[in-house]
Amino acid sequence: xxxxxxxxxxxxxxxxxxxxxxxxxxxxxxxxxxxxxxxxxxxxxxxxxxxxxxxxxxxxxxxxxxxxxxxxxxxxxxxxxxxxxxxxxxxxxxxxxxxxxxxxxxxxxxxxxxxxxxxxxxxxxxxxxxxxxxxxxxxxxxxxxxxxxxxxxxxxxxxxxxxxxxxxxxxxxxxxxxxxxxxxxxxxxxxxxxxxxxxxxxxxxxxxxxxxxxxxxxxxxxxxxxxxxxxxxxxxxxxxxxxxxxxxxxxxxxxxxxxxxxxxxxxxxxxxxxxxxxxxxxxxxxxxxxxxxxxxxxxxxx
Amino acid sequence: xxxxxxxxxxxxxxxxxxxxxxxxxxxxxxxxxxxxxxxxxxxxxxxxxxxxxxxxxxxxxxxxxxxxxxxxxxxxxxxxxxxxxxxxxxxxxxxxxxxxxxxxxxxxxxxxxxxxxxxxxxxxxxxxxxxxxxxxxxxxxx
Numbered sequence: 001x002x003x004x005x006x007x008x009x010x011x012x013x014x015x016x017x018x019x020x021x022x023x024x025x026x027x028x029x030x031x032x033x034x035x036x037x038x039x040x041x042x043x044x045x046x047x048x049x050x051x052x053x054x055x056x057x058x059x060x061x062x063x064x065x066x067x068x069x070x071x072x073x074x075x076x077x078x079x080x081x082x083x084x085x086x087x088x089x090x091x092x093x094x095x096x097x098x099x100x101x102x103x104x105x106x107x108x109x110x111x112x113x114x115x116x117x118x119x120x121x122x123x124x125x126x127x128x129x130x131x132x133x134x135x136x137x138x139x140x141x142x143x144x145x146x147x148x149x150x151x152x153x154x155x156x157x158x159x160x161x162x163x164x165x166x167x168x169x170x171x172x173x174x175x176x177x178x179x180x181x182x183x184x185x186x187x188x189x190x191x192x193x194x195x196x197x198x199x200x201x202x203x204x205x206x207x208x209x210x211x212x213x214x215x216x217x218x219x220x221x222x223x224x225x226x227x228x229x230x231x232x233x234x235x236x237x238x239x240x241x242x243x244x245x246x247x248x249x250x251x252x253x254x255x256x257x258x259x260x261x262x263x264x265x266x267x268x269x270x271x272x273x274x275x276x277x278x279x280x281x282x283x284x285x286x287x288x289x290x291x292x293x294x295x296x297x298x299x300x301x302x
Numbered sequence: 303x304x305x306x307x308x309x310x311x312x313x314x315x316x317x318x319x320x321x322x323x324x325x326x327x328x329x330x331x332x333x334x335x336x337x338x339x340x341x342x343x344x345x346x347x348x349x350x351x352x353x354x355x356x357x358x359x360x361x362x363x364x365x366x367x368x369x370x371x372x373x374x375x376x377x378x379x380x381x382x383x384x385x386x387x388x389x390x391x392x393x394x395x396x397x398x399x400x401x402x403x404x405x406x407x408x409x410x411x412x413x414x415x416x417x418x419x420x421x422x423x424x425x426x427x428x429x430x431x432x433x434x435x436x437x438x439x440x441x442x443x444x
Contacts, residue, residue, distance in 0.1 A: 147310075147311055147312060148312055151308070154335075167397065168397055169364055169388045169397070169429070169430075172334075172335070172364055172365060173368070175335060176335060176336075176337065176365060176368065179310065179335060179337045180337055180338060183310075183311060183337060183338070183339055187311075187339075237372070240372065240373050240374065243374055243375075245341070245342070245345050245373055245375060254338035254341055254369075254372065254373065255337075255338045257372060258337075258338060258368075258369075258372065261368070261372065262368075287429075288388060288390075288397075288429045288430065289429060289430065289431065292430060292431050293431055
């Protein structure tokens, strides 16, 4: 039986959001229907769609209530994408939590990343950092068996970033994020690794650049990461920002918050029971100030 | 005491502080990287230390500022007096890290203080978000 091509439903009012999504969806050959009014939403059959894209400005008022009704009739595999229109980092994280979003699309996002996201969703093929890069790039790979092997890899990543003139502080942020990705890959799937420091299955780090982006991925061979883990981690991290971390806490639960704060885009690919790949992207075209003020993009593919 | 290198899951934070008996000044200029497992190890050590002794922390590095703005109790009851901050010299076309004190930030109303290039003395441009120094203010309020 031939599976149906994925389709998206865009509910948005903001003209810029609509124009960007329609333009990029068309280029990515991802069918995307746009509606904006309460009547149109009420008439929709959400079961026909695999992706619901919500403009931030429609999440309140009568339209928001109607969107909630529409979502209640959705099948569990419906993916939610929220377009952040306020360009406020904290508000964007709150939106991820409230909407249980799989994808966060910043309004000021690089359309290249949105294009790659829609192509991934359209094809159902998620793994590989090259999906975010121009064709023809070559990646470097490293395999790690334990966390004390990570420093030489991080040193080589710094050298790669220096070669493409990445701002030194952005490089610091990238390395912090990759450090988090590595410990997540080593320790999260097998908690006993916290006492041995060793991963029972190898962790693979890859790095490539096309001049626009510097991309780093870390892959484990467990595939145990879940969307709920991400939501829980972000929720805890926002509490830590205000109240701190209890001295008796079992985990700092900061990793994903730090990754999101340190990267232009964070993508998590999961093949349940087999592998998890976390990809971090740095937009090399931005100044440090632009980089730090930009809302990070997020994509959870499973 | 000067700390350098990385604060992570492989760091032994207990031993260096175990025999301390008295006031302490910690310089953190050369701490290049800290991760969430390092933060998890760091918080109880710093909480215990700063509860018993007068602890002053100076020149916290970019990596630690990043975490200080993400975790409210990163330094326990210690007094953080300065940090490294990224500035840009348009004349030299160079990115420089400059020491900025809590007093300078307070005097400028929380805004980035004016700084001059250590090489050419031209005025530097602050190269981060205005909220970079928030942890100074948040700590003084807590």
